Amino acid sequence: MSLINCKNLTVAYEGKTVLSNLNFEIEKGWRVFVIGENGSGKTTLMQTMLGLKKPLEGKIIYGDGLKHNDIGYLPQQREIKKDFPASVYEVVLSGRLNKCGLFYTKKDKQAALESMAKLDILDLKNNSFKDLSGGQQQRVLLARALCATNKILMLDEPLTGLDSKTSAYLSSLLLDLNTKHEITLIIISHNFESTMNLSTHILHLNDNQVFFGTTKDYKKTTYYKLMGGK
Amino acid sequence: MFDILVSMFSYSYGIRAIVVGILVALCASLLGVSLILKKYAMVGDGLSHVGFGSLAIATALNVAPLEVSLPIMIVVAFILLKISENSKIKGDSAIALISTSALAIGVVVISVTSGMNIDVYNYMFGSILAISQSDMILCIILSVIVITLFILFYNRIFAVTFDENSAKAMGVRTNYYNMLIAILTAVTIVIGMKLMGALLISGLLIFPALSSMRVFKKFKSVVISSAIISIACVFIGIYLSFAFNNLATGACIVCVNLVVFFVCWLVAFIKQKVELNKRKKQVVLENKQE
Numbered sequence: 001m002s003l004i005n006c007k008n009l010t011v012a013y014e015g016k017t018v019l020s021n022l023n024f025e026i027e028k029g030w031r032v033f034v035i036g037e038n039g040s041g042k043t044t045l046m047q048t049m050l051g052l053k054k055p056l057e058g059k060i061i062y063g064d065g066l067k068h069n070d071i072g073y074l075p076q077q078r079e080i081k082k083d084f085p086a087s088v089y090e091v092v093l094s095g096r097l098n099k100c101g102l103f104y105t106k107k108d109k110q111a112a113l114e115s116m117a118k119l120d121i122l123d124l125k126n127n128s129f130k131d132l133s134g135g136q137q138q139r140v141l142l143a144r145a146l147c148a149t150n151k152i153l154m155l156d157e158p159l160t161g162l163d164s165k166t167s168a169y170l171s172s173l174l175l176d177l178n179t180k181h182e183i184t185l186i187i188i189s190h191n192f193e194s195t196m197n198l199s200t201h202i203l204h205l206n207d208n209q210v211f212f213g214t215t216k217d218y219k220k221t222t223y224y225k226l227m228g229g230k
Numbered sequence: 231m232f233d234i235l236v237s238m239f240s241y242s243y244g245i246r247a248i249v250v251g252i253l254v255a256l257c258a259s260l261l262g263v264s265l266i267l268k269k270y271a272m273v274g275d276g277l278s279h280v281g282f283g284s285l286a287i288a289t290a291l292n293v294a295p296l297e298v299s300l301p302i303m304i305v306v307a308f309i310l311l312k313i314s315e316n317s318k319i320k321g322d323s324a325i326a327l328i329s330t331s332a333l334a335i336g337v338v339v340i341s342v343t344s345g346m347n348i349d350v351y352n353y354m355f356g357s358i359l360a361i362s363q364s365d366m367i368l369c370i371i372l373s374v375i376v377i378t379l380f381i382l383f384y385n386r387i388f389a390v391t392f393d394e395n396s397a398k399a400m401g402v403r404t405n406y407y408n409m410l411i412a413i414l415t416a417v418t419i420v421i422g423m424k425l426m427g428a429l430l431i432s433g434l435l436i437f438p439a440l441s442s443m444r445v446f447k448k449f450k451s452v453v454i455s456s457a458i459i460s461i462a463c464v465f466i467g468i469y470l471s472f473a474f475n476n477l478a479t480g481a482c483i484v485c486v487n488l489v490v491f492f493v494c495w496l497v498a499f500i501k502q503k504v505e506l507n508k509r510k511k512q513v514v515l516e517n518k519q520e
Contacts, residue, residue: 050399073399084267084392087448094389098400102382128447148400 001063002027003152003184004049009058011041011048017056018044019205024212026201028064028151031178031185033195033215035227036205042188043076045205046154049186066152069098072145074155077134080141088124088132088140092116095147115146118181119173135166139173146177152184153177159191167191171198192227238472246366247358247425247472247479251464253373254422255434259460260380261415262439263453264391273310273412275432276325278419280306282428283332283339285353290343296368299420307416311408356427356480358471369421376414383410388449425468427480437487438463444494445501463487 002025009022018041026032034042047053049060051068062068072095092115096108116122119139124132129140138158145153158174159167171194177183189195195202202218204211211223218224238244265274281299288298306328313324340350352360361369380387389397390407398404415435422431438460439452446452467483474482 047395052395052398069401071399073396075393075395079395080393081267085443085447085449085452086388086392087450090388090449091392094385094392094397095400097385097389097397097402100385102385104385130447144396 003062003064003066004186005059005061005063006049007059007061009045009048009060010056011044011053012056013041013044013053018207020057020208022058022209024203024209026184026186028184029178029182030200031175031198032187032201032203033199034186034188034203034205035190035192035195036210040205040207042205043156046156046186046188050154070149070151072147072149072153074138074141074145074153074158076156077138077161080137082137083130086129088116088121088127088129091129091140092143092147095144098148112143112147115143118146118177119143133166135162135170138162138166138170142170142173146183150181150183152186155185155187157188157190159189159194167194174198234473235469238469243359243361244468244472246361246363247468248465250361250366250369250421250425251468251483252461253369254418254425255438255460255464256457257373257376257380257414257418258422258431258434259438259456260377260453261411261418262435262437262460263443263449263456264387264411265415265435266439266443267391268408268411270314270411270415271432271436272322272325273307273314274415274419274435276310276329277303277307277416278423278428278431279329280332281419281423281431282353283336285423285428286336286339286350289349289353290339294364296365296420296424299423300417303416303420304413307412308409311412315408351478352427353423354427354429355478356425356430356483357476358425358468358479359476360424365424372417372421376417379410379414383407387411392449425479426483427478430478430480430484433480433484433487434460434464437484437491441487441491441494444491444498459487459490463490 004026006022006024010017010020012018022045034045036042044053048055050071050073089112093104093108093112096104096111100108113122116125119142121136121139121143124136124140129137132140142158145155159170162170174185175198178185196215199215201213202211202215203209204218204223211218211221265271281303284299284302285295288295310325310328340346344350386402386407389402390404394404419431422434426434438456441459442452442455446455463486464483467486468479470482470486471477471479
């Protein structure tokens with residue numbers, strides 16, 4: 001059974017339909033990149049898949065033992081309060097909220113430290129979130145998302161606004177998480193080149209589902225050329 | 231100075247003011263951090279004006295002011311939050327609308343009934359004399375509830391304050407926690423209104439958190455330090471109010487908070503300069519070594 005199965009899905013933003021008739025299945029271990037123009041509803045789709053918004057029509061079925069609180073989420077950077085007074089550890093630990101009761105247990109704290117280690121930010125543990133660079137903040141938020149899951153991460157433009165070196169580093173971290181730790185990735189991206197390099201599957205959106213399939217197949221389509229692929 | 235302290239504690243109203251002051255300071259500072267970071271500071275301000283309106287009406291009807299205000303304020307907190315979540319009417323203008331209306335209604339009711347007297351003045355700007363035995367008991371009960379709920383839901387309040395969408399994605403019922411923050415704020419305003427004055431109590435919500443955010447960079451340290459700052463400021467404010475012949479207590483406390491805010495700002499400013507200089511020296515040293 002697939003991890004996430006969207007059937008005849010219609011999603012809406014503030015009451016207006018942005019995407020309709022979406023049909024796709026995502027399997028364990030895939031790296032699915034969601035592409036499409038600004039305002040094509042990528043973020044709305046992701047938020048609907050997360051359960052933040054209700055679908056207007058259709059269904060989202062979780063399979064393979066996936067539960068609602070098994071998903072790690074990295075929101076768009078402009079949704080994050082960059083001047084928030086919190087330590088890196090406090091931010092990462094808050095990713096465990098879906099697993100804990102009222103207070104964090106030893107296991108939660110251990111999980112937070114482990115995910116910080118995976119993203120190589122253990123040395124920043126006691127630093128203040130607001131003093132970090134953009135790339136460091138992104139890694140902290142990724143560690144928080146990772147804390148919440150060992151199955152699937154949904155990332156909304158994780159590489160946007162980062163310099164090429166940081167972006168390449170973060171890309172390799174993401175690839176590591178997928179290959180070494182078997183974490184399925186669903187990523188919204190505007191960077192066409194990194195999308196083609198990193199993805200196993202592409203979901204191309206524009207009012208409706210333009211394309212869904214493997215990256216290899218996508219490269220044969222006309223959309224690929226229209227998007228600037230060679 | 232010591233003499234004044236001793237005589238303050240020798241009056242039962244002085245002790246009541248100190249007890250209520252410390253508890254309200256604690257509640258307000260805990261909530262203030264979230265209010266500011268969630269950009270709900272105006273919700274607190276709007277609520278306090280509504281508090282004045284309900285106090286005026288309660289006085290006119292000759293019923294217990296705090297007990298009447300409490301349910302009204304909780305309902306208004308609910309409405310204010312719903313309005314600020316609704317994108318069609320801009321939240322801040324809706325709050326301004328409600329708060330000025332409540333203030334106007336309060337003033338009209340007062341003018342028609344008792345007229346502007348010393349009681350009304352006290353309700354607006356606070357007084358150490360105003361707190362009765364039953365007020366103090368109500369305050370103790372409610373503030374214990376506020377502090378307990380805050381501690382129990384601390385981790386969730388942090389998550390909802392930092393990033394609401396992610397918290398929601400993790401299954402946290404963010405609506406409930408937003409509501410919890412608003413209701414606890416309403417309760418805090420009610421219990422602090424007589425001491426601080428309806429027009430000045432939002433200062434108690436905002437100042438301590440802002441001051442400690444200048445200096446501290448972790449959420450937990452901000453929360454703890456703003457509680458300490460808040461209690462200290464309230465204590466000094468009540469002392470000044472007592473020492474200067476029952477000078478408006480709320481005004482004294484807010485003025486003390488203002489001074490502390492400037493000190494914190496200065497500390498942060500100097501700290502920044504020192505760090506900058508250190509970094510510059512380091513760069514120079516590294517360049518020399520090369």
